[in-house]
Amino acid sequence: MEQVTPHVFAETKLRGSNPGFVVTSDGVVVVDTPQLPSKAVAMRAEAERHGPIRYVINTEHHVDHIFGNYYFKGAGTVVHHQGVYDNFMTVYPELDPFEYAREALPDDPDGAALFPDREEYYQDPNKGQIVFTGDVTLRVGDHTFHLLHTPGHTPGQIAVHVPEERVVFTGDTIFSECQTWLMTSDVDEWIASLDRIRALDVDHVIPGHGPVTDLSYVHTQRSILLEWKSAVAQAIAKGWSRDETVARVNFAERYPVDIGQGYMMEYIQTLNAGSLYDKFTAVSVG
Ligand SMILES: [Zn+2]
DSSP, rough: OOOETHHHHHHHHOOOOOOOOEEEEEEEEEOOOOOOHHHHHHHHHHHHTOEEEEEEEEEEEHHHGGGGGGGGGTSSEEEEEEEHHHHTOOOOOTBBBBHHHHHHHGGGGGGGGGGGOOHHHHHHOOOOOEEEEEEEEEETEEEEEEEEEEOOSSSTOOOEEEEETTTEEEEEEEEETTTOTTTTOOOHHHHHHHHHHHOOOOOOOEEEEESSSSHHHHHHHHHHHHHHHHHHHHHHTTTTTTTHHHOOOOOOOTTOOSSSSSGHHHHHHHHHHHHHHHHHHHOOOO
């Protein structure tokens, strides 16, 4: 894992999100869990070498941030926003998160033996024991964890700000140098949340995906969101149909997809454009 500060570790080179942990004087706080089973087991062991795990915090409900919770049972208290709890591994028509976790197994040969049956998994996927709305502050040893509600990418999105380390874990409010997934998002809320993150006094930004960065990347992320919005708005203004918009509005050249998911590029482009088209053309009833 990458040591970001004396007490903060992050893993940015695995398929899945960027999980990490903070070592305090009273145990370890984990932020997101590795999606790949053998990596989740390994990260738990690595964290526990620094002390008992006190909390496992999830920044959002997408599978790449929560599936690994299964392998952290009995390791601290799981904490997340109500929006994560309500959508935890929920099957949607466009994506079955359990199957998506299974799809990643070729990237984790040792993980197949650790992968649970669907029924066994859903009996106890290790959802939140502390579930909150708004913001929450945890104090663990000498460290403070400000869990800031930063909706946009998902409704229950949070950032974890650790002022003593001058670090913020932004989750997928920042996709650093890789494709942005916005099909389940409220882009306007997301932009407001970026402003909230920009106001923090930190040196290191640990994004949900891609390399560790700093606050300057907030401007890049905002610009990516605005470009998507504006490109789809212009398509609609030109009278393009949904199919034409999806076919022509495409930012695939801009960045690669994060590790191991290159085959999802067209899926991302199609759903990003299509979801914005649907939102911009929706007629509210009543
Ligand atoms: Zn993610």
